[in-house]
Amino acid sequence: MTPLDILTGAAEAVLWYPFLWFGLDSIEKRNPWFAAAVLLALGYAAFVACPWVRDTDAWKNLAQ
Template identity: 55%
Template sequence: MEPKHIILGLMEAVVWYFFIYYLLVTIKKPDRNLWIASAVLLALFYLGFVLCPWVRHTPAWQGL
C-alpha cells in the first residue's frame, strides 16, 4: 500500500470524525447559528466525500 493512500485514509477519518463531532455539538447546543453550522457541515461532508477512495477511483471522477 502506498503512503499516499495511507495519508489520504487518515485525512478522511479525521474529516469524518470532525463532521460527526460538529453535528452532535450543533444538535446539543440550540443557541448555535444554524447558517454557519450548516455551511461548516456541508464543507466537511463534501471534503469527506471527495477523500473517500471509492469516489476518487471511479471512472467518472477520473474524467473530471
C-alpha cells in the same frame, strides 16, 4: 491500495470526526445556517478525500 490511498483514507477519517462532533454539538447551540455551512464543507472535504471516490470512472473523467 497505494500508500497515497491509505493516507487519504486516514485523512477522510480525520475529517469525518469533526463533522460528527460539530453536528452533534450544534444541536440547539449554534446558528443553524453557520452549522449547515460548516457541516457541508466538512462533508465535501471528506467525500473528496475518500480513495474509493477517486478510483471511480466519473472522478477520472472529471480531470479530462
